């Protein structure tokens with residue numbers, strides 16, 4: 001504990017259960033001295049265990065569908081009232097693809113599903129920031145973060161339309177981040193996180209495979225949900241005031257690797273087995 005967020009106020013979106021990156025970030029933020037409000041979609045409240053987290057962190061829970069601007073307006077007004085002042089940080093930890101859920105291949109997208117997933121996973125970030133901006137609800141030198149994945153830059157075939165959603169999300173961070181920085185001195189960044197075992201993560205086809213692959217490829221191994229939470233805490237703190245408009249890779253080095261010894265060894269072994277069937 002470093003008291004990095006002493007006296008700061010924030011909203012955490014997306015804590016579904018104890019595996020959620022948002023759940024662990026909420027715990028860490030409070031350990032670091034912050035007061036928080038928790039929020040999630042009304043349907044997730046029924047499925048998840050967010051009240052347990054609320055009790056643990058002394059936080060109030062306000063339901064909000066992040067695609068609904070009215071919900072967002074009510075959430076921001078209530079959070080400012082409950083926390084006793086403007087906000088210092090916000091975590092957008094939200095993602096969902098209906099095409100992925102329904103098992104539709106990328107080449108066979110249902111465009112109504114695509115639009116829904118885009119609204120939840122990407123456009124909601126614009127809606128959230130627009131409400132925060134118009135209500136002037138962020139303190140100067142505040143920090144806003146959304147979570148993303150490297151499929152926004154490189155091909156991971158089973159990540160499906162979430163790859164496109166993440167590319168859009170990262171672009172919103174830069175575009176809105178300009179206005180938030182210029183007008184309100186607020187930072188906006190995305191963290192591009194390693195594959196992490198959560199409800200959203202494990203829902204992606206072949207997740208086990210690319211989790212294990214990334215682990216072997218990355219010199220430091222995959223970043224865990226706790227590692228991600230800790231990184232977010234530094235970005236919410238006053239120690240990173242001039243970091244903005246960035247997509248920050250938090251992946252044990254994966255994004256700059258070409259090949260690792262461990263992956264090469266596996267490949268050579270399978271080549272050997274192919275050539276010498278027993």
Ligand SMILES: NC(=O)c1ccc[n+]([C@@H]2O[C@H](COP(=O)([O-])OP(=O)(O)OC[C@H]3O[C@@H](n4cnc5c(N)ncnc54)[C@H](O)[C@@H]3O)[C@@H](O)[C@H]2O)c1
Pocket residue numbers: 013014015016017019020021022040041044064065066067092093094095096120147148149192193194195196197198199200201202
């Ligand atoms: N798990 C991974 O491998 C991984 C890797 C990189 C980035 N991410 C990103 O991290 C973020 C958090 O995901 P997670 O892995 O902790 O999984 P998670 O399933 O625990 O969290 C996703 C959250 O999105 C919420 N959500 C869905 N629709 C919503 C709506 N309309 N309004 C408000 N909230 C809504 C869900 O209720 C859930 O709490 C997501 O943006 C995800 O894409 C995850």
